[in-house]
Amino acid sequence: MAKQYRNIGEDVWKNKVEKVNAELFIFTYGSLVVQLVKDYEDYQAVNKQLDKLGYNIGVRLIDDVLSRTSLDKCKDMRETAEVISKVGFRMFLNIAPSVSAWSTDSKEFSLILDDNPLNDFCELPPRAVQDGLWYSNVPMVGLQVKVEFVRDVLRGDDVSEIRVRLEKMLDEEVPVGDD
């Protein structure tokens, strides 16, 4: 099953998405974070903004994933995790983080990023590390989940790790104010 998703992910990456210059993307993201740090002067507030930004991007990305693939509805968290890693991350960042560290109730897992392209050309000043800035704090979300970075290379860890925890399943419903 995992292999099938890997193939889908690679096919979409190779044939179906428009690419943008990696450095342009990285520099733009970096400058955006710099601007947020200047505006808020508080790293926790910056984390919050990046998280909000990520959520808003995520809900659009998931539409994009579904429109470019013929994926069925994911049955459970394990399948969801595979799709996020092998299709989602591959499609948008050309990486496929490994899925690991499942909790016993299968509601919680980690995505391990050996190589996070957003980190290229980037170094955090010591104060940012100390005060808890999570630079790449823009993970994408599909279900109502809690997603947080728990390890980051830029903070001296050996890999970057994103922890995902399912809080509740969302029923499909029409958003408020939407006909």
Next chain:
Amino acid sequence: MASGWTELPDDNEVLEQVYVKLENIGFRVGRRLAERYAPVGRRLTDTLDVVKFVCKDMWMVLFNRQVDNLKTNHRGIYVLQDNKFKWFLRMSSNHGGAAAARRAQPYTWLPCGIIRGVLDSFGVNAVVSPETLGLPQCTFQIKVVANE
């Protein structure tokens, strides 16, 4: 929450702030791109060279194409015209062309900053302003500020 279109705020002061921020972000991106892609073994000797570098090399990096037309009055004004500005390609509006162009304007502020950042890296001090006559066409006017 996930609505596809956000209304532009009517408040000009808010828009002005958005402009300043996006332009600043762009400026920093431009500075870095210029360092990363500065030509090796070819010197940019005058302002026209630098502007051509923006039209060709930089536009390729940004939008995978080159600027369609470059005009200059040889007295410090350069007009870059892109007939298929990439970020406008999939935009439309049910309120007619002028309204669409107005709503599309914020999308030009980041590139304006990028252009200014690149020019600044090569020692050219300039003001960059965008203009849209009809999507997806877009022009960027570079006005060089005389160095004392």
